[in-house]
Amino acid sequence: MGDSTGVKAARRNISADERRRQLVAAALRVMKRDGIAAATTRAICAEAGMPHGAFHYCFHTKKDLYAAVLASDREIDLDDAWPEIRPDASPEENVRTLLSAYWSQVEADPGAQLVLYELGTVALRDPELQDLPQIEHRESVEKATGYISRLAKEAGLTYLREEGVLADLLLATLNGVTWSWLSHRDDARARASLDQFAGLLATLVRA
Amino acid sequence: MGDSTGVKAARRNISADERRRQLVAAALRVMKRDGIAAATTRAICAEAGMPHGAFHYCFHTKKDLYAAVLASDREIDLDDAWPEIRPDASPEENVRTLLSAYWSQVEADPGAQLVLYELGTVALRDPELQDLPQIEHRESVEKATGYISRLAKEAGLTYLREEGVLADLLLATLNGVTWSWLSHRDDARARASLDQFAGLLATLVRA
DNA sequence: ACAGGACTTGGTCACTTGACCAAGTCCTGT
DNA sequence: ACAGGACTTGGTCAAGTGACCAAGTCCTGT
Structure with a gap:
């Protein structure tokens, strides 16, 4: 007007x-x-x-x-939500807080995770889009590797396995727990799985 | 005629x-x-x-x-493909052969796995179908628990955690590795993740 | 100023999809 | 035998959906 x-x-x-x-x-x-x-x-x-x-x-x-x-569709990003890592805490505890920080982001936006799977299935079926999940997966592994390596630096610890191998397994487990959680929607149960896994990962760490 | x-x-x-x-x-x-x-x-x-x-x-x-x-759509079934478990072998080795038997079935029919995710996403979006993934997931956990417990019996070992907890984590990781594998299609890499995980699980076992 | 290309808009088209129906045909119980 | 219900079949319908287009309007380089 x-x-x-x-x-x-x-x-x-x-x-x-x-x-x-x-x-x-x-x-x-x-x-x-x-x-x-x-x-x-x-x-x-x-x-x-x-x-x-x-x-x-x-x-x-x-x-x-x-x-x-x-x-x-870059997935969950910890750069702006990196938790406080304490060198004096146990490795398991540090791994646990890291996974917890990741999980908080998942819980905050379930739809985003579901879309990731929806887009993935569509792309995996379509010959013209099939390379995209592969590319996305590689980038995820790289990012996860970065986080793993940052954790090592800040917590002052060393890994007993190659970082890429750990990132691969970590990524898979996080994805799997997310998928399970979307099905049962039991927050405590998902976090329990994550905590278990944190304990296992701490097995592969030397302070 | x-x-x-x-x-x-x-x-x-x-x-x-x-x-x-x-x-x-x-x-x-x-x-x-x-x-x-x-x-x-x-x-x-x-x-x-x-x-x-x-x-x-x-x-x-x-x-x-x-x-x-x-x-x-019952998923992978080990009843007809149960591997030979040797009580004299190391726990890690036995876990590994079990996971390997599971994985062979996954590798044999990738489409079946992908359909599982496709159906899952559809059901998770539809209010009328939302309980089905939950039910399916519970059944999967029960089945996995059964396998875990059978493994314990045949290999003669005890778990340091509740079997249900192990089943939950195992199921998630298997799902996650499968999803990753559908993206990158690198058989060796998937099996490597599985072997790593077998080693970790063996940590929670006492012979 | 103004030509020409970049951008905008509403309308239309061919096609697919899930749903439904009426007119049959088969089969079983009595 | 035969009534009545279960089953079968092809056709039709309304509601989208992705794609496309022609006629405009805006804007920038010269």
């Missing part, structure tokens, strides 16, 4: 790249809230506040969107 | 229950081969060699079929 140009209002053009980002974000929101099946091109555009026609201007095909989402 | 009644051929009526079984089996075949998204009512009927109309005579709704498939 304050604008003297009147009704025409603001139709500012946005770069296609920016729109792509918005669509990916909107798609992720819809998927988390209503599941991947509900994430139709129309629902995504509506969530992003765009007309439906915008979709195929930004993405040639819906598969392209999936690819973009998969590439953007 | 040998039938004197001629062209009319065999139109034998089958009980609805039997048809339901056939449809569930056909659905599982289609899902394993082409993914859950390809398992349309038509595709399933075609796979089962039935006309499309038969579907909604046997199942009121497609969700009912999902429920039936989920209920029937």
